[in-house]
Every structure is written in structure tokens, then in C-alpha cells.
Amino acid sequence: MLQRFRIDYAKTQPLRYVSSLDLQKIWERYLRRAGLTLAYSHGFSPQPRLQQAHPLPLGYLGAHELIDIWLEPAVELTSTEVQQRLIATPQPGIEINRVEAISLEAPTLAKQVTAADYTVWLLDPVDPKELSQRVSQLLNASSLPRERRGKVYDLRPLIESLSLLTDSPSNLVGLQMRLAAREGASGRPEEVIAALGFDPFAVRILRTRLHFHAPSG
Amino acid sequence: MNIRVTEPQEIEVWLENNLMRVQKPGRYVGGELNQVVKEWSSTPVKVALVFPDLYEIGVPNLALTILYEAINQRPDALAERVYLPATDMEDLMRAAGIPIYGLETKHPLGQFDIIGITLPYETLYTNVLNLFDLAGIPLLAAERHENHPVIIAGGHATFNPEPMAPFIDAFVIGEGEEVIHEILNTYKAWRSRSGSREDLLYSLLEIPGVYVPRFYIPHYHSDGTIQSIERTTNFAPATVYKRVVGRLPAPPTRPIVPSIDVVHNRIAIEIMRGCTRGCRFCHAGMVTRPVRERSVEEILHAIRQALQNTGYEEVALLSLSSSDYSQITHLVERVSQEATQQHLVISLPSLRIETVSVELMDRLKGKRQSNSFTLAPEAATDRMRAVINKPIETQQLLETTQAIYKHGWTKVKLYFMIGHPTETLEDVRAIAEVSRQVLAEGRRIVGRRASLHLGVSTFVPKPHTPFQWLPCDTPEQIQAKQRVLLESLKGSGIKINWTDPKETLLEAWLSRGDRRMAEVIYHAWSLGAKFDAWQDHFDYQKWMMAFQRANLDPAFYTHRQRSLDETFPWDHISPGVRKAYLKQEYLNSLQGVLRPDCRLRCFACGILPTYKELRRQYPGPHWKCPEVPVHARA
Ligand code: SF4
Numbered sequence: 047m048l049q050r051f052r053i054d055y056a057k058t059q060p061l062r063y064v065s066s067l068d069l070q071k072i073w074e075r076y077l078r079r080a081g082l083t084l085a086y087s088h089g090f091s092p093q094p095r096l097q098q099a100h101p102l103p104l105g106y107l108g109a110h111e112l113i114d115i116w117l118e119p120a121v122e123l124t125s126t127e128v129q130q131r132l133i134a135t136p137q138p139g140i141e142i143n144r145v146e147a148i149s150l151e152a153p154t155l156a157k158q159v160t161a162a163d164y165t166v167w168l169l170d171p172v173d174p175k176e177l178s179q180r181v182s183q184l185l186n187a188s189s190l191p192r193e194r195r196g197k198v199y200d201l202r203p204l205i206e207s208l209s210l211l212t213d214s215p216s217n218l219v220g221l222q223m224r225l226a227a228r229e230g231a232s233g234r235p236e237e238v239i240a241a242l243g244f245d246p247f248a249v250r251i252l253r254t255r256l257h258f259h260a261p262s263g
Numbered sequence: 264m265n266i267r268v269t270e271p272q273e274i275e276v277w278l279e280n281n282l283m284r285v286q287k288p289g290r291y292v293g294g295e296l297n298q299v300v301k302e303w304s305s306t307p308v309k310v311a312l313v314f315p316d317l318y319e320i321g322v323p324n325l326a327l328t329i330l331y332e333a334i335n336q337r338p339d340a341l342a343e344r345v346y347l348p349a350t351d352m353e354d355l356m357r358a359a360g361i362p363i364y365g366l367e368t369k370h371p372l373g374q375f376d377i378i379g380i381t382l383p384y385e386t387l388y389t390n391v392l393n394l395f396d397l398a399g400i401p402l403l404a405a406e407r408h409e410n411h412p413v414i415i416a417g418g419h420a421t422f423n424p425e426p427m428a429p430f431i432d433a434f435v436i437g438e439g440e441e442v443i444h445e446i447l448n449t450y451k452a453w454r455s456r457s458g459s460r461e462d463l464l465y466s467l468l469e470i471p472g473v474y475v476p477r478f479y480i481p482h483y484h485s486d487g488t489i490q491s492i493e494r495t496t497n498f499a500p501a502t503v504y505k506r507v508v509g510r511l512p513a514p515p516t517r518p519i520v521p522s523i524d525v526v527h528n529r530i531a532i533e534i535m536r537g538c539t540r541g542c543r544f545c546h547a548g549m550v551t552r553p554v555r556e557r558s559v560e561e562i563l564h565a566i567r568q569a570l571q572n573t574g575y576e577e578v579a580l581l582s583l584s585s586s587d588y589s590q591i592t593h594l595v596e597r598v599s600q601e602a603t604q605q606h607l608v609i610s611l612p613s614l615r616i617e618t619v620s621v622e623l624m625d626r627l628k629g630k631r632q633s634n635s636f637t638l639a640p641e642a643a644t645d646r647m648r649a650v651i652n653k654p655i656e657t658q659q660l661l662e663t664t665q666a667i668y669k670h671g672w673t674k675v676k677l678y679f680m681i682g683h684p685t686e687t688l689e690d691v692r693a694i695a696e697v698s699r700q701v702l703a704e705g706r707r708i709v710g711r712r713a714s715l716h717l718g719v720s721t722f723v724p725k726p727h728t729p730f731q732w733l734p735c736d737t738p739e740q741i742q743a744k745q746r747v748l749l750e751s752l753k754g755s756g757i758k759i760n761w762t763d764p765k766e767t768l769l770e771a772w773l774s775r776g777d778r779r780m781a782e783v784i785y786h787a788w789s790l791g792a793k794f795d796a797w798q799d800h801f802d803y804q805k806w807m808m809a810f811q812r813a814n815l816d817p818a819f820y821t822h823r824q825r826s827l828d829e830t831f832p833w834d835h836i837s838p839g840v841r842k843a844y845l846k847q848e849y850l851n852s853l854q855g856v857l858r859p860d861c862r863l864r865c866f867a868c869g870i871l872p873t874y875k876e877l878r879r880q881y882p883g884p885h886w887k888c889p890e891v892p893v894h895a896r897a
Binding site: 064236 | 279288289291294520522528574575576605
């Protein structure tokens, strides 16, 4: 029997510095420990079937990440059962928010992501007024040419919104932003931080939400 | 280095500000599955376990996995892990005055009570000095006082502890499972009486298997060889015999599962310890005797538990010679039943060169098995095989590799060694000839897909082996042999890998070094040598300069034939195998006399008399030496 589930989870501190490739492996082991039998692809070297909606880069935290898993259980499982098994077998760095059974035919998430929301805290002390000025300057610019991996691109159109965080839980100054996340047109929060003239490495980045085209199945 | 930060919280803050500036930051944070975090302030004895290389090399180390579990199971002790930072991270840490720290709670290394370092091979030595420096701990044992951690090293390389003796407070010779508890108890007792450091070192002397180098002073002849080893106290045993356990305790089943990719992402279960084959070049084979096996049931139980605790899909069944495990067929049958049910990949390294091995592996071959099969013939002529006591006929090698290709593997890997004692260019050419034959057969069987890889390492004579008296080849000799091999393989399509002859030299200097070698290690480190096990880091020139500064001749250690009655710097350390036995084996090798597996007939290597009490306590077939009857005079 083949079943597909969509898991909404948080990627927390213990897994902050893993790549999305590492995260894939961690999920495989997590599901095996939880006694959830993954389906395997067919072919010369069968691969377990699980799919992250949008790779979360190394160094980022995530509040609502999504992953689809295809299971081959002996008896049909409900989403509550899947959720219970995951919670009963903790994995440091993954917190389950919600598990949902979805149709095998539902389109893959990866193709439908359009944008992502981020909260970025600046770890170095910053004057909020100064920051607010730089934000408006940046938003007023018609283009923001930047270079990444030897390629020049315009960051400005990738920024859908950008504002100061009003109620930061820590005593750090923070920003909130929505960046485009389409294929070939994806904005990176640390690029925005660099464009604002701050140290792009001294930040804590949390992806809070992914946005999709159509209502996803 | 100058330490400017001492609080774990400050280290955490610094890490968050800097980790995105370095490669693979996941190495430096801990927090993995199965990590054990204990309350720092309320746990009496704090131990840091160090693998002196990068995280991804160190995490899978089995010795530290065993100790980590054993220590953390005690309510009165905690163990944390420490690995060396890569140079990008090290530079940042040095610039900011951040000390090296334990991954679990981020406490600086200098705040631990005991630092346990594993030294499985010699090329880690400079990293140990770097570790101390990154912790702000004085490099020399003599310069450390009551407030510094006690530094204890163990592992295969420490069967010759002398090159590292001035830097280490105490060495554990042999197996650590029992002795670790004795050390912790001794430490606790010492602390409760608020003794001096000297007092602690004296108490450590009383633990069998522990070597405290400061109570031994080597004296040299004018030619640089050892005249005598003087003991500065009668409490120091004249010979320190290694520790062995009478029965292997249950294997660790809750290993750390790293969140990032490391060298081995799998469960490792030791099925047997020791080896009875007696290959004369093999250090591990001599120092890990006697052979003790785990039962099939115990192994299966451990596999099941470890799978449950880790979620891994690969299991490696480890030993020095898997084919010699007495229940191997039964084990493979049982394990393969589990494997097919769960998409597991089982690896069973170190198989003998015989068609049975291929049948065994064939049973383990799941859906996702690798397509390569590895064998280690080591030598290609009968004469050479008799010298090293690894008799495998060429015909047998050919039949085995044929079977491998026939069973569907397309890639065969063969490990050979060059630089064996008395080796000629003919012996080297034979490697190429045999290899060509193997590949030709492979192509006949599976066509163009057949491939052959050769791993050709260079022989280094090791202490406590029958070859400890021998010089090793010069780099020029080795290069000449490598050239011959390359020429004879030209156009064959066979891929070949080998070790840089200069790197081999480093291993050779260090493995048979005396205590004066410590100065060379010190100078090499201060000239910037570190990560010597990494090809891109190893710097031959620095080591040559270090020898100059220490006023020692490297050739004395590597290219010198020792006389049969020479006292070696490691003679007061014993793996239980007698020097007289090794000498006999050396003479046998010169005559090409073979010694079969000692399970067929005991050759009195020395293990039984040394451990006869232990053998009596642990009778039974799990231990492969003969039984010792209660009244026997062994
Ligand atoms: S004592 Fe005998 S049986 Fe035991 S390891 Fe030595 S030679 Fe082999």
C-alpha cells in the first residue's frame, strides 16, 4: 500500500548548520526509527521517496518547513498515527507541527513555491533608527545590482516586502522580509542584509513561511 | 595561545556570530542524535574524549564510542567530545582567543578533569600538541600542575608511547573497557584526599596496563640505541603489560548519529577482536591478541537495538579477519534475513581470498549493494608471501576474483604492499602480472564493464611485530618500485592508487621512535606541522627542519637494520606477545618458513602465560587460545 503525507515541521537550533542534503538523510533515518516504512523509487539504484518543498540553506532555521513522504505501511495509517509515531521518537532539531494525508496525485510542492517569508535578527548591535533609514533607502532604489558566485543580478525585484520587526522576542534588532522564491529568481536574506550594509554572517535567519501558487493538494 | 574567553555562554555567542564564516559549521556545534548532555556543575568527574583530527574522521571512531557510553552511564562522571577544528575555524578561534571546547556543553577543554585522547595512528601526534595549545594547556607534562586536566592517551600507536611520552601524563596500553573505570575511581579517590599531581601519578601506576612515562628514564649508548630504561621508583612496573578483557562486553548500540556527512555513516559492530593469522607485517594482528568472539545472538541483538536507536541503513561487521569468525556462515545467514526485510546494506570487510567469501557476500547482497569487492593479497609471489606469512596462491586469487565477477560485481579492488623485506623488482612486477590476469578474466566474464583498482601502500616496519628489526625502503627505492609498477601496468586499464613515499617516512620515523623523537614532534608542530595524515597538509620540509633542530638523524629510525640483541625504546611495554617469539618469527621469515593459523596449533606466542589467570576466569570457546586447566603450569 502506498500513502503520501505532508509534514509541516520546524527546523530548530540543533540542525541549524546542516545542508538540505544532510536534512534529507536525517529525515530518512528519523522515519526508519519511527517505524514508518518509506517507499523506494524503482530503477538501478532505488531511492527512498521523500521530497522537501524548498531546500532550506545551511545556517537557516525554519518555523514551517514542508516535506512530502511516501510510505508503504503494512496497514493503512492515519495522519494522526504518523504524527504520533514521529513525536514518540524525537529527532533533535525537528519539531512536528502537523501531518496531513494528501492524494498521491497532488502536484509536487517544489514547483509551486513562489515566495518565502523570513525573520532576520542582526547579532551585532544596531541603532533601529539607522536601520529603518537604510531600509527605506533600499526600498526606494529602482535596482540593486549584486554579485553572487561571479554573476551579477538585480536583488531589488526579488524583495517583495521588507520592514523592521516590531516585537522582537530577544533583545536583538530584527527585520521581516518576503523574498521571491521561484526557479531562477530566488532572493537570499543575507544578500538583503549585505545590501543594507551589515555583516551578512552575523545574523540569525528564520524562514517563517513558504508561499505557493495554487492551493496545494 | 592566549585564551580570552572562558564561559560556555560566551563561546556560544561567538559561535553564532562566526559559524557562517567557516566551511562545514555543523562540525562545531554538537547536538546530534544520541548525544548525552549532563549537568556540568553537579557531575563530579568531567572527561573530554578527543579524537585528534576533524569531526568527520573522529565521530565514527569505535574506541571513543565505547568509552563515551561507558563513562556517561556512570552517575558520577560525564564525557564530552572534542575534535580538532579545521584551519579556517582554528584561525578565527585563535584571533578571538576562543579555546577549544567540548561539543556537549561548550566548556573549554582546560576545565575538564581528565582528557582522554585516542591515538590509533602516529600521524596524529602534531595535532595533539595543537590541541593543548588551543586549550591553553602547557604542552609538557612536567609543566602541568594540580589545576590542569590529567592527560591520558591510548590506542594502537601507544604500544610505542615513547615519542609522545613527554606530552602525556599516562598511557593506557591495550583495551579500555575495564581500565577506564579504574582510572575514574582512582581519580575520584585522589581528589577527595586533595593530593598533589605527583600523588595522582603514583596512584595511576598501580593500575595494570597504565604506563606513567615520567617514572621511566631512557639511557642511550653513544650510537643512539637504548642502553637501559631506568625506573625512578620501585612502584613502577618493569614491564607494563597491555590490558585485555576476558570476554568482550556488549557492543555500544547508541552511537552518536552525526547530522552532517562523515567518513562512515553506519552502525559498526565488532564481531571479534584479535587475529590468529600471524601476518608478519601486521601491527594490529600482533597487539590485539588473543582472539575473542561475540556470539551470533549477541551480534544480532546489538544490530537490532542499534538500528532502532540510530535509523541507519548500513551495518558494518568489523574484525581483522571476518572469514575467521567461527560462526561466519550462520551469522551471514541470520543477518541477511534481517537485511532483506529492511533495505539494509551490510558490509563485511577483511574477507579471506577464497571463493567462500564471494558466496558469503553474495548472500548479503541486498538491493542496494555497492558494486565493488575488496581483497588484500598484499604480495604477488609465493616467495614474498612466505616472507610475510600470508600464503595465498595466485591460482586461488584468480579463482576468487573470477567468482566475484561471475556473481555480478563489476569492480574489484586489490590491496598490495610494496617495500616488503627482501622484495625485488621481480616481486613488484608480479603485482602487475597478477593484476592483468585478474582483469583479463573479469573482461572475459562481464565484458568491458569489468574494472580493477589497485591500492598499493608502502610497508612500514612496526614495533611489536616480527619485522621490528628491519630497515624500510628509502623513498628512492620506493619511487623506483612505483615506476616499475606503473610501467608494467601501462595500457592495462587498471587504476592504481598509492601513498606518497615521503608520507610513509613520517609514519616510519614516528612508529619506531624513541623519547628523543618528542623534540622532533615539538619542533615540527612549532614550525606549523599539523594534520599530517592529510596529503594536502603534510609538509616534508618542516619535518626535515625539525630533525635538524633536534639534532637527530631520520635515517637512524627508518633505514637502520637493528641487531638482534638491541633493546628497543618500547621493550618495557608488552602486548603479551614475547620478543623471543617475534624474533623467531623474524628468523622464520628470512627462511621463508610459514606459520599457520595458531588456532590449529598454539605457537606459544606469550599470550597464554601472560593472561593465564584471565583465561581461567573466562573458560570457553569464545576465546580462541587453548584452555588453561586449573593446575596447569603455563
Ligand atoms: S597463545 Fe597460542 S593460541 Fe593464543 S594467540 Fe598466542 S599462539 Fe595463538
